[in-house]
Amino acid sequence: QQQVKQSPQSLIVQKGGISIINCAYENTAFDYFPWYQQFPGKGPALLIAIRPDVSEKKEGRFTISFNKSAKQFSLHIMDSQPGDSATYFCAATPTGNQFYFGTGTSLTVIP
Amino acid sequence: GAVVSQHPSRVICKSGTSVKIECRSLDFQATTMFWYRQFPKQSLMLMATSNEGSKATYEQGVEKDKFLINHASLTLSTLTVTSAHPEDSSFYICSARFGGNEKLFFGSGTQLSVL
Numbered sequence: 001q002q003q004v005k006q007s008p009q010s011l012i013v014q015k016g017g018i019s020i021i022n023c024a025y026e027n028t029a030f031d032y033f034p035w036y037q038q039f040p041g042k043g044p045a046l047l048i049a050i051r052p053d054v055s056e057k058k059e060g061r062f063t064i065s066f067n068k069s070a071k072q073f074s075l076h077i078m079d080s081q082p083g084d085s086a087t088y089f090c091a092a093t094p095t096g097n098q099f100y101f102g103t104g105t106s107l108t109v110i111p
Numbered sequence: 112g113a114v115v116s117q118h119p120s121r122v123i124c125k126s127g128t129s130v131k132i133e134c135r136s137l138d139f140q141a142t143t144m145f146w147y148r149q150f151p152k153q154s155l156m157l158m159a160t161s162n163e164g165s166k167a168t169y170e171q172g173v174e175k176d177k178f179l180i181n182h183a184s185l186t187l188s189t190l191t192v193t194s195a196h197p198e199d200s201s202f203y204i205c206s207a208r209f210g211g212n213e214k215l216f217f218g219s220g221t222q223l224s225v226l
Binding site for chain 2: 089098099
């Protein structure tokens with residue numbers, strides 16, 4: 001059973017556009033929601049993370065929107081650049097001892 | 112940010128041989144390390160969780176005698192794929208966290224190809 005559902009599977013965005021990736025979860029015990037960026041042949045890197053006590057967190061061009069009642073959270077990449085082309089994974093954890101990853105979104109930003 | 116070093120980045124071996132992958136936390140003490148396996152264009156599949164000084168906890172379906180995990184110190188964990196076969200070919204990634212911190216730091220991954 002997929003604990004964290006992620007969509008879309010792939011995304012193509014024009015340079016300068018906004019990329020939006022969505023995730024949903026069911027387990028209300030989750031209290032930490034990170035997003036990871038992975039380039040081909042590399043391990044994932046922590047991009048940004050949020051806790052359920054806030055509805056939005058912004059770091060540069062990356063923003064997480066969190067809807068606790070809907071049990072959904074999303075990553076917004078503003079002014080998308082070709083260098084943002086990568087696979088993005090959302091994740092959730094209740095304690096930090098077990099992480100549940102989404103299935104990943106392959107983002108391609110077209111120049 | 113915290114750095115996790117994983118070596119080798121790529122290894123090619125013959126069927127039946129064993130391969131050891133090292134994962135080191137360079138600037139923090141990793142109380143917990145995780146080992147993942149990733150197939151092309153797929154998500155991370157957790158293989159096992161190891162806490163320093165303790166035996167690793169393996170996920171269901173992962174053969175502990177085939178994938179030996181050692182976490183002997185707070186900065187080093189190793190994954191040994193014993194008697195590797197072509198179906199073990201995959202991208203293996205380690206990650207580490209320290210103390211009560213939920214941040215997870217990943218190694219750069221190891222591409223294993225078994226001929």
